[in-house]
Amino acid sequence: MILLCNTKYFYIYNMESKQNYYDDLKTIKKIMEESSRFLSLSGLSGIFAGLTALIGGAVAYIVFLKNNFLDNGEFFRNLSVRELNTLKLQLFSDALIVLILAIGISLYFSYRKSVRHGLKIWTPVSKRLLTSLIVPLLTGGILIIIIYVKGQWQLIIPSMLIFYGLALVNACKFTYNELFYMGLIEICTGLAAAVFPEYGILFWCFGFGILHICYGLFMYRKYEG
């Protein structure tokens, strides 16, 4: 009888400690994830940044380029130097506004998600994430200015897409892994845009608009839905 009780006791004790070990492992996994990855990035950021890009692209194509692709030599030949300069300025401001809005939107939704999930937003990881994003993005930005000054405009859109893709590939280890694949697709889109520079604006809308929306929807359904 005593033996029986002992075995039973031992068995219960064993089960309890097993549960403890299991909880330990779960805690370890959670802490490792939260301390090494920035998980406040929201799918909603992707969706709304993508929509902003699509609207910006549509404005550029319909309002500024008057439904012309960049392969329409006639349209550009008929522009005076002054009109051409205005057009460049319009396209530049359009892209800049999209960029600022997209960054603002991402920050807003990240902040919202971090508050909702009780996560800290300014951590060693988010600093590392920013550094890994900024190096390729700044390099790309400077290169684009050089390309612009040198007049190789057909390379501006491919450079935007390629350097953005490189930034995502570089940064994915500090946030969701899925960003890696999106980075690769951005790079391919950029390379394709370099092959067909006349349709640059379509590749731009695909890379910054449609891809972001698809990514955002996917991530929102997977992690936040």
Next chain:
Amino acid sequence: MKIAISSLNKLFENRVRLGIMSVLMVNDTFDFNSLKEALGVTDGNLASHLKALEENNLIKVNKQFIGRKPNTSYSVTPDGARSFRLHLKALEEIIKSQ
């Protein structure tokens, strides 16, 4: 089962110490305040557990100044990484065994 339990490290049985090691295993360095926020513990509590880990040569302390503010950051030693991996493996084996 016996082997697994014997390779569990007593030092890692405490949740705070387990947390510290988990953070440092996946980050090259981590500073005191960020560690405090990540684990949700008080200054004194964290400091005492850090001390214990340091005394056992499982983590090392890097003190430096950022501007005028002292900044203490921690990283895991090769020894610490090895014992933590052993501890993890032991935990997994115990759970797998029926």
